[in-house]
Amino acid sequence: MTGARDAVEQAILASLGLAALTRERIESIVADLVGRGHLSAEDGAAVVSRLLARLRGEGPPVQSGLMGRLEDGAKSAFRELGLATKGDLEDLRLRVAELERRLALMEPPPPID
Numbered sequence: 001m002t003g004a005r006d007a008v009e010q011a012i013l014a015s016l017g018l019a020a021l022t023r024e025r026i027e028s029i030v031a032d033l034v035g036r037g038h039l040s041a042e043d044g045a046a047v048v049s050r051l052l053a054r055l056r057g058e059g060p061p062v063q064s065g066l067m068g069r070l071e072d073g074a075k076s077a078f079r080e081l082g083l084a085t086k087g088d089l090e091d092l093r094l095r096v097a098e099l100e101r102r103l104a105l106m107e108p109p110p111p112i113d
Contacts, residue, residue: 005043008033009050026051 026048034044084092 005039005047008039008043009047023052 030039030044030048033039034041039047
């Protein structure tokens with residue numbers, strides 16, 4: 001059952017993006033999978049623990065091969081659905097910061113009282 005658990009774990013990571021995961025969201029998704037009978041309660045608890053460990057940087061790196069292709073497929077699906085990735089959001093943050101900096105340079109200085 002470890003292979004299925006790993007596949008579910010990788011699918012969750014790929015479909016939601018590691019940066020966007022929170023404890024509540026992970027538990028909600030896994031509870032849904034347990035409720036649907038895709039995972040046992042024991043396997044669900046193990047998946048939650050492993051995903052939280054990965055969030056803390058304690059887990060193994062993402063595997064290549066099948067899991068890499070799964071993540072690439074999820075990224076393609078994100079693009080097709082118009083969903084932003086962590087990289088997209090970071091790029092936008094940088095662009096907004098640069099625009100704010102430029103705008104501040106263009107504004108006149110405040111009057112001296």
